[in-house]
Amino acid sequence: MVTRLRLQDFLPYRLSIASNLASDAIADTYRALFGLRIPEWRLVALLAESDGLTQQALGQASRMDKVTVSRAAIALAERGLVERAPHLGDKRSHLLALTPSGRALYAEVAPKALEMEARLFAGFTREELTAFRAMLARVEQAALTVDAEHDLDLSD
CATH class of the missing domain: 1.20.5 (Single alpha-helices involved in coiled-coils or other helix-helix interfaces)
Structure with a gap:
């Protein structure tokens, strides 16, 4: 007898669905209020917790692929929310850091994110x-x- 996989009982699938639903609910708020997509918000949040990170480090921390990180970084740079600075240890890579405008945006978005988290887990x-x-x-x-x-x- 072949063991059947029931997708509704498969925990990795359920984790993915729950994650997508939670992310989508929060993403609608980010998009409507701040014009941010999920990858952009993740970079802003990670950069707010640091003095600067390389795109590779951002990819590792967020588990997003290089292309997604790169596109999000470009979009944020075009909006003046992040800046690139040479990485002292590696001339080929740059550190990304929030600009004052990026920090101000984070200060507005973070309370909304925490509010949405509280609603999801109330x-x-x-x-x-x-x-x-x-x-x-x-x-x-x-x-x-x-x-x-x-x-x-x-x-x-």
Whole structure:
């Protein structure tokens, strides 16, 4: 007998659907109020937490591909929200950093993001959210381990 996969019971699929639904709900707010797409907002948020990051570091931190990061960085630079500075350790790459306008935008968007997060998780207790965050961290770590093992299997 062949084991059947029921997509509605397949946890990676359910995680993806839940993530897309949550992102889409929040993205509508970012787009309507601030003219930001999800990749652009992710870069703004990551850059707000740093003094500057390379596009490669942004891709690793956000798990977005190079093309998506590059397009988002270009769009933000064209709006004057990020600037490029030479990376001292590597002449081929640049650090991206928020401009004062980018920091001001972040200061407006961040409270809205937190408000949307609160609305999404309003039906959960503090204990449930703590457990959920811990489980997400474990899923992320397991996925990284599986990905690394898969990479090793491919190199054999």
